[in-house]
Amino acid sequence: MPLKTQQFVLLPTRGLRAAASNSTFALREFLGGVGTSATRGGALGMEVAETMPVQMRVLDSIHSDGPKLVEMAPDSTSALRANQPGIRIAPVVYYRPALAPRFEIKSAPKAAKAAVRLKLQIVSKHDGRPVVGAFVVAFTDFANRLGAQTTTNKKGEASLTLGGSSKKVERLYVYPSSGFWSAFKKNLTLISGMKIGLEPVTLNFTDVLRYFYGRATENAGAGVKVGVIDAGIDTKHPDLNVNGGANTVVGENPNEYGDNGKHHGTHVAGIIAARGLPPTGLRGLAPAVTLYSYRVFGKNQGEASNYAIVKAIDRAILDGCDLINMSLGGGPLDIAIQDAIEYARAQGCLVIVAAGNDDRSPVSFPASDSLAIAVSAMGRKKTFPSGTADAGDVASPYGKDKKNFVAAFSNIGPEIDLTGPGVAILSTVPGGYTPMSGTSMACPAITGFAAKLLSTRADILGMPRSPARSEAITQALLQAAKPLGFGPRYEGQGLPR
Amino acid sequence: MAKNRFILRFRGTGAPSAKAIERVRALRHAAVLDDSSPRMLLVEGSETELKNLLATMPGWIMTPERMIPLPDPRPRPRRANRKQDGIVLKTD
Numbered sequence: 001m002p003l004k005t006q007q008f009v010l011l012p013t014r015g016l017r018a019a020a021s022n023s024t025f026a027l028r029e030f031l032g033g034v035g036t037s038a039t040r041g042g043a044l045g046m047e048v049a050e051t052m053p054v055q056m057r058v059l060d061s062i063h064s065d066g067p068k069l070v071e072m073a074p075d076s077t078s079a080l081r082a083n084q085p086g087i088r089i090a091p092v093v094y095y096r097p098a099l100a101p102r103f104e105i106k107s108a109p110k111a112a113k114a115a116v117r118l119k120l121q122i123v124s125k126h127d128g129r130p131v132v133g134a135f136v137v138a139f140t141d142f143a144n145r146l147g148a149q150t151t152t153n154k155k156g157e158a159s160l161t162l163g164g165s166s167k168k169v170e171r172l173y174v175y176p177s178s179g180f181w182s183a184f185k186k187n188l189t190l191i192s193g194m195k196i197g198l199e200p201v202t203l204n205f206t207d208v209l210r211y212f213y214g215r216a217t218e219n220a221g222a223g224v225k226v227g228v229i230d231a232g233i234d235t236k237h238p239d240l241n242v243n244g245g246a247n248t249v250v251g252e253n254p255n256e257y258g259d260n261g262k263h264h265g266t267h268v269a270g271i272i273a274a275r276g277l278p279p280t281g282l283r284g285l286a287p288a289v290t291l292y293s294y295r296v297f298g299k300n301q302g303e304a305s306n307y308a309i310v311k312a313i314d315r316a317i318l319d320g321c322d323l324i325n326m327s328l329g330g331g332p333l334d335i336a337i338q339d340a341i342e343y344a345r346a347q348g349c350l351v352i353v354a355a356g357n358d359d360r361s362p363v364s365f366p367a368s369d370s371l372a373i374a375v376s377a378m379g380r381k382k383t384f385p386s387g388t389a390d391a392g393d394v395a396s397p398y399g400k401d402k403k404n405f406v407a408a409f410s411n412i413g414p415e416i417d418l419t420g421p422g423v424a425i426l427s428t429v430p431g432g433y434t435p436m437s438g439t440s441m442a443c444p445a446i447t448g449f450a451a452k453l454l455s456t457r458a459d460i461l462g463m464p465r466s467p468a469r470s471e472a473i474t475q476a477l478l479q480a481a482k483p484l485g486f487g488p489r490y491e492g493q494g495l496p497r
Numbered sequence: 498m499a500k501n502r503f504i505l506r507f508r509g510t511g512a513p514s515a516k517a518i519e520r521v522r523a524l525r526h527a528a529v530l531d532d533s534s535p536r537m538l539l540v541e542g543s544e545t546e547l548k549n550l551l552a553t554m555p556g557w558i559m560t561p562e563r564m565i566p567l568p569d570p571r572p573r574p575r576r577a578n579r580k581q582d583g584i585v586l587k588t589d
Binding site: 135137139142145146147148149171173175231250254262264297302303304305306307309310311314315318327328329330331332334335336339340343354356357389392393407409437438439440 | 502504506508530531533534535536537539558560562563564565566567568569570571572573574
């Protein structure tokens with residue numbers, strides 16, 4: 001038995017008894033087998049490694065086909081989910097009395113200085129033209145996230161209120177909205193009037209997505225329906241063909257499922273389904289999919305309600321989607337979203353969710369739901385130009401190939417099923433193309449791969465809409481993964497290829 | 498009486514009965530805001546009243562409406578500190 005173990009409760013797909021739930025025959029057999037092994041000889045606590053896909057110790061069993069309290073290495077959960085895709089694995093939680101928090105003094109404030117603005121100009125390195133709408137962030141104290149942020153105006157100017165017309169900053173980030181790579185500088189003195197140059201994007205650049213997956217064929221993903229639950233997809237982008245969808249935001253027009261102004265959904269969709277070709281366009285992993293846009297973020301809004309998300313999942317199921325991409329998450333566990341994911345699984349549809357971007361925090365909900373596929377983000381050195389903000393995302397652990405790394409922002413944990421390319425990914429935005437980073441980008445890389453894989457598996461696509469179908473999709477996807485050497489908490493089963 | 502928004506979702510098999518939905522509509526301190534989804538309702542109303550009703554409606558679950566932010570891994574200033582070193586957070 002490994003030294004570092006943790007207690008988990010293993011549950012059927014739904015409810016507490018496998019025989020009475022949506023659980024497949026294989027899962028019923030598995031839970032029954034754990035119970036039999038545990039109780040055989042009248043002794044709970046025995047190790048059942050020889051009959052189980054992972055090494056575990058069964059501590060208690062409520063019923064032969066019911067919940068099991070087991071002890072196993074947290075790293076084993078990914079392998080267990082890969083073997084039994086319908087299983088729910090819940091870490092044992094201990095509750096404590098809710099004591100009132102104590103207040104602590106951190107530091108005494110210093111006297112305020114006059115708020116003087118420092119003006120930078122962001123320009124193209126190619127021809128010096130101003131870069132409009134770039135997001136500029138300057139940190140004077142990065143550890144405590146102290147600093148200022150703004151967006152460039154029509155002249156490419158960024159006015160930062162940093163307490164002087166000249167200021168030493170620890171970090172400066174510039175994120176353009178389209179057409180350029182970002183910029184990242186450390187430990188520099190900003191002086192009003194300073195110009196910062198940005199490198200224009202060329203569409204034949206080999207980013208980490210193209211490094212691992214190359215260029216998809218025209219018919220990759222054919223016959224597979226993919227729903228993108230996000231901030232809408234630009235229906236006018238020349239590289240995207242949106243076949244349908246819905247806006248599920250209460251109070252908005254249900255037919256307005258185009259980009260909401262935040263560009264996130266359009267970028268996600270391009271990773272899956274962009275149909276262009278460099279040097280004039282971009283291609284995603286599965287350009288022939290039937291693409292649906294479910295907009296859950298209101299017009300120019302940065303928040304989505306759980307109601308809109310649940311409604312979007314239900315709608316995607318009604319539209320016959322095989323895969324649902326959810327590059328979103330955060331906040332507490334929500335039983336309505338949990339139920340919708342479970343309903344999707346019961347209808348033969350797989351939900352793939354981004355793990356979250358909270359700098360190695362635990363996997364966020366709903367990615368943490370056992371029935372969702374949770375995706376972390378990885379990157380590769382030399383797949384983005386030097387001097388971009390992406391350099392700040394390079395962090396250990398590194399893979400067997402030392403150029404590969406797990407993105408510094410990526411959440412991690414035993415719920416991770418797979419990792420995907422998520423650093424400096426080139427994709428579509430309204431009016432052009434831009435690189436973006438996040439588990440939001442890693443997630444559609446996996447969805448795109450799954451669509452490409454599924455389009456070659458008529459045996460799975462043709463199955464009746466049932467839990468067995470979604471489990472077959474899950475198994476095919478997880479079995480295609482190969483570890484990169486980061487460890488299961490960072491990459492689950494690895495990167496599908 | 499505090500009024501909030503809640504999701505009422507049917508977990509049973511098939512479609513929820515029209516009678517169940519009518520019982521929600523008949524509540525004195527609740528209003529159905531959206532019923533366009535086949536398995537759920539968005540309702541504004543008294544949490545206690547809704548909980549009491551749902552206790553008599555098997556197969557239904559209830560959860561508060563919550564907001565989830567658009568993911569963004571870009572680092573940002575976390576706090577405005579107008580009194581420390583003259584640094585002021587300027588939001589765009």
